[in-house]
Amino acid sequence: MASGSEKYDTALLAILQNEGKVAPFLDEVLGFLYRRTDFFRIMKTDTDRLGFPPGVAYKLLKNIFKKYEILAQKDSEKADQMRQARKKKQETQEQQSEASNMQTPTEPSQAPLCQGTSGANDQDKRGQEESAVASSEPQGEGDRVEQMETSSESETQNAKSSESKSGDGEDEEDPELARQRRELQANPLTYNGAEREAYFWSQNITEVDVRVKVPKSIVKGKQMKVDIKSKHIHVALQESDGSWRDLVNSELSWDVDKEESMWTLSPGEFVHINLEKKQERWWENVFTDEPKINTKKIDCSRPMTDLDDEAQAKIEEMMFNQRQKQLGLPQSHEVKTHEMLRKAWDAEGSPFKGQPFDPSRFSVDPSGVVNFNQQT
Template sequence: MAGMREQYDTALLGILQHEGQIAGFLDAMFGFLYRKTDFYRLMKQKTDRLGFPAGVAVKILLNSYKQYEDLARKDEEEKEKTRKKKVALEPTDTIAPAAVKTVEVSTSDQPAGEVESEPVIPKEPAKTSGTQEAPEPMATEDHSRVENKPSDSSSENKDEDPELTRQQQTFQANPASHNGAMRDNYSWSQTINDVDAQIKVPKYLTKGKDVKVVIERKRLKVSHKQDTGQWLDIVDDDLSWEVMKEESMWSLVPGDHVHVNLEKKEERWWEALLSSESKINVRKIDASRPMTDLDDEAQAKIGEMMYNERQKRLGLPTSEEKKVHNLLREAWDAEGSPFKGQPFDPSKMNMNPGGVISINEDKP
């Protein structure tokens, strides 16, 4: 594949063999970028000719990683499909009784020569047999339970729609649609700060020059060149909310999809990627945020809370108790202290919430 840059394999393999491990290989790559390029240089003004705006270099790395992660996942899916098809086509005489073989022969994966009228025979009585009638009342029960729900157009009842809930659970389980959705020709996922969209392209599309992506403040347009030389718009629609187009970017996963990363203008959860798209229920998504998204003060407070909780479970002093203990120790040997020169015993002193230290008279 052209996008794989196989012409560099010999040189890169030599580096990997010399280093002996992935960590050393990556260190050599990043070290080269540091010494010989402006990859780590921060562009402070738009007039700067070298470097990147804040966060862009990291996004380039993540996009490259994501591109090949997606390819690896697709390879695994193809292998699994091939394995299942191979298992389905294998003779089943030695691994299953005749009844099981009959059911399997009726699947579409079997060769045409094996699909006969025989499988129809066991299916007819199966519908009327005592062992196959049990699931039918259950299906009827579930169906009636949904139908008998009071008709209410309020948003609360819509939020509890079991079909929408099931659909969102499916979206959540897929990294390409986590906190987002899967649509006919694209999928999208999101964090509180950005959106990742994957727009499907034909398998013959392997070069970036055959793709056009236009990211506007509140519009996205993705087109690709067809075999005829004509350009086809895959996506051309308004975005649900505004984005920062200067900090948004895209890349092509050859023969699979165009990956578009959109930096949100404001922190909020999107109900849809495009204005014409059906909305998801943002109450059903994972709205948690990593600590790295918080400011330094918030991270410090959360870290302190986690530390104190761990100390309490271990029966050890919390950070606040340690501060009090240190202040008591300083006061113990301070000038004018009645305990100066004596072994430190914090039980003989008290400190109130206002920081005033007093002697514990109940302690001998």
């Protein structure tokens, strides 16, 4: 039997194959939530028993999307690393093969010659012994001075090397800590954050996600109490005897917008608290009473989804233009001008009337100005 999220793959795959494309598949899934659940119902008052507060259902979808978006990014990075490792290994093997081919084979005639030249070998040995005796004789003053200068230079170089290493020590990271950090970054629950005894936390530039661990017996929201304030979080669970036990009761490191923050329960796993930061900044810790992380070692890039529509449109246009330029195709400003000229090309009074549209007859600069090329 399939485990985890794969247990429904067969049923979902059948729906996807029937719909043929992702968009209608997603439409069917959300349509099911609309028809059979209160997912799209908005709670108008605190006494409403069904639905979600305004914006909460959308945030829930957004958080789940971000979870798998991060996983996909990590999969892509891992695949790139594997490709680079294979390429490096192949290059190393090729270099070793070339080096092996370049080595000169030993001449077969050398072995017999060595066997018949014992006298020469004896002379070589005597020469080596004389050299050894000469090296053991007392050195002159000049030799000693030269040796002292060489030793002094070596010590100076070693001292400079030690100073350089000690000066760069702040940027160096213990290998074990580096391994732990990579594992945290690879986990969506601790991405740009950390794992603590009672909770996980992750963050981007605008939000913090805290997941407080709960026992398997916690399966309903009414078994939990979650109080979110601008700079304080209190999470408690109800014991079997009806008493309440604190899981988290701590001050936040920075202010959050409690009106935009929310919490949901993943039965038997954790309480997921999504916090909206008051300021766009990277947090070193989520609570003031926990150790700090090194924000210089996290992923400080901002996903396009965090930018406003205008900024996203500009970035997409730049990416489109870069691809078009590499392929030798018209860029965005040229495409718009081409469409306008195509309509006027064969219009009444046009000097090109009756001729096929030919973009090579003109060029368009980035400001949109059209320059017609002289015919040769």
